Amino acid sequence: MWTKRRTSLRLLAGLALAGLASFARAGDVPVQQPGVLRIAVYNDFAPYSAKGQGIDVDLGRALAEKLGLKPDFVWFSADDDMGDDLRNMVWKGHYLGTRPADVMMHVPVDTRLAQANKQVTIFAPYYLETLAVVRDPQRVPPVTGSAAVALEVFTREKIGVEVGSLADSFLLASLSGRIRDQVVHYRSVAKAVGGLRAGEVAAVMAPKAELEAALGSAPSPYAMGPVKMPEMRINGWALGLAVKADNPQLADTLGQAMAQLEKDGTVKQIFARHGVTHQTTGD
Template sequence: MTAGWRLVCVLGGLLLLLAGCGSGEDTWARIEASGVLRVGVDPTFPPFALAEGADVRGIDVDLARALADEMGLEAQFTYFGYDGLYDALTTGQVDALISALVVVPDRTADVAYTGSYYDAGQFLIAPAGSDLTGMADLDGRALAVELGALGHVEALEWQRRLPGLSVITYGSVDEALAAVAAGEAAAALVDSVSGRLYLRDHPTPRLALLAEPVTSEPYAIAVRIGDRTLHRELSAALAALEANGELERIVARWLD
């Protein structure tokens, strides 16, 4: 190898090293100085984010603005398809992702997640006043599920433990919940977003979502692994919104 090529290789290695160091930089000073929190959102997932003309509305948009306000910042949004969100974060196009993201353990080498701000897991919905407290109470009863959905898969697992559990499949979440309302099943097992939207749009006969999830699917905010101060500030702001009730008010505005 010539001296010239050795120099090129050394310089290339230094550039790669510097790029790696940059990805681990704590950018809070820049964010605080600018007064702007750059947020990446996928605007195709209602009710968390949905484009309406030039505007985007939803739970994630309201949450991002509330968090930014809590930190003394202004939220600035950039929109990506779901597949482009993490690339936008790791390449520095945005500071945080607030976009109904489930924690992905394989990404934690590059990404840090806050605590959960919403659990989109599977919940039981039963008639108001039912004596059901959980899946174990369904032995000898019928459970409505959407055919092929995660609730169906989970119900089949429970059916192995509860020989008396009857699992009835329907073509949609709405059909499964209508069956509960009609008395064809003791409860339905559905994801919390679809379930709450149904309850919002069908107030009678009154059904209720049980408090404890059967399976958990927490949504969290993602930042670059090196942005420790931003992670800490976002976590503190999220805790404050939860403590003062603003987080639940934001969620209820769209789901209840």
């Protein structure tokens, strides 16, 4: 009896080490095209996906490889809201004829978003995005405390934001509009950081990953820190995957693959390769 039990334990251990090997054969994964994982990624969204590369591209490729599939990337531009993106790229397809992907990257893992889009399953958070400020420490102190205290410096100094972003909306509405004229708009976070380097602004508020990537790895005279103000109701948002709600097997398979990529350090390495410090909800 003990011999049989010991043999069974060895078999279970072997299966655990094998991970996805038991179901990652191309024919076992419920995708639209046999042997291919169709992955939706945003256009012009560095460091996540731009010009054929980025964090989401590398992560999508790693997921496909883990499942024994060939990655096929579908590049798309953001629509008016996330619900439109999910409709166009996950469960229905674009009216211009682009068929849906098997999985979409960079989807906020948010209960309200999921409830409003029941045609999709949102899962497997792989990064916790947070809002941060990079600043010239000679001109701007740490942005902490109440908005009245933290943002008072921007009644005198200019701060850069990406146009139409969360930071843009927050700053324009802060201090009863007193700093509206001090908010400088740029087409991207990278351009805003360029404005900081050129002395056009004294600080930039944006998602931390985009700031890190824009600053690069070279030594910098600037300081970066989180935005900590009680008036900022959204302090962070998890990013994950989305598939059609009627394909739970694919969601389960991709979820297990993502968990293994996080466990073996692949996810962290991918973020580091693009100059971003990986952080999750558990950090």
